Amino acid sequence: MTAETFIELRRQFHQIPEPGFAEVKTQQLILSYLASLPSHRLQIKTWRTGILVKVPGRNPRRCIGYRADMDGLPIREETSYGFQSRHEGYMHACGHDMHMAIALGILTHFVHHPIDDDLLFVFQPAEEGPGGALPMLESEPFRAWKPDLIFALHIAPEYPVGTIATRPGILFANTSELFIDLTGTSGHAALPHRANDMVIAASQLAIQLQSIVSRNIDPLDSVVLTIGKMEAGTKQNVIAGTARLEGTIRTLSAEAMEKVKDRIKSIVRGIEVGFGCEASIDWGANYCQVYNHPDITRAFMEWFPSETGYQLIKCREAMTGEDFGYFLSEIPGMMFWLGVETPYGLHHPKIEPNENAIPVAIDVMTRYFHHLSGNHRPAQP
Ligand SMILES: [Zn+2]
């Protein structure tokens, strides 16, 4: 198997981006690739649109896990690719096509060059939403094969190819969506005393929410509370009877997340009393932090530069979310950023990750799993 095989697979994934829990063609493509490998070296289970693949070790003491996410995003692609998305309005704009190709590259290596330990490859649906990690972690097939360690990577547009970045402890923030609906009474624009205006209530609410980060959170802690969308009313000369605020919360600790949510509840209750309206809060999708096991991450960071010849950066934590955090909340392990050098950020319709990062990642992880297992890696992979 050459690097081209996995670059080609990535291009095939790129053409069929599918939303969370609808990764039907993607699952099929992975299964048909796996069918081309020697079947006696693999054990395969499916869970919804996800797949678990075990590559049994020669003399297993433990099972090492590796996870790749599978879903695309509802984004209209604007790349210059000749292999653009064939699914109108959907795009692999977060690199999950790269993640799957890399996982298959690592898996293929170990099918041909077994190590002592068992390996479990986790193809996880619905990372972008509604969140596949938690239900997959709790599923019977996963529990039966639960690995003792787990690793994952995410492409990073800002770093050059041949560079990875990580840190012990928090890598990604805790995140929660936020949807608040306010219901008052609509009425004639010129008769405000007979209506209950939700434009005013929503405006007050948006402003008051800003006091949480500035007044309730330890200034040395980090929290983001953004209202990204506000909607109210129907027409310029009608008082708005309803309003909706949509936002997101990011924190670097689970405690701060709880505190922010408590404060939001109190402030919303105050708006209800103050404006005589009804309010409801929906927390939407919640992702727990990605917490890199300190010892495992330090050991990886020490091993990495001397053994691979690639560049390692100790990065800062990011306020983005990643549901791999649920795996790390139960299984020790770590995640790192893989440099793919492109001027466009994740979720951008023009993002074109550099595919040369695919063989780099396969090389890094195959070397590392040989190292973890205490087995020498063959010179010719
Ligand atoms: Zn994403």
Ligand SMILES: [Zn+2]
């Ligand atoms: Zn992603």
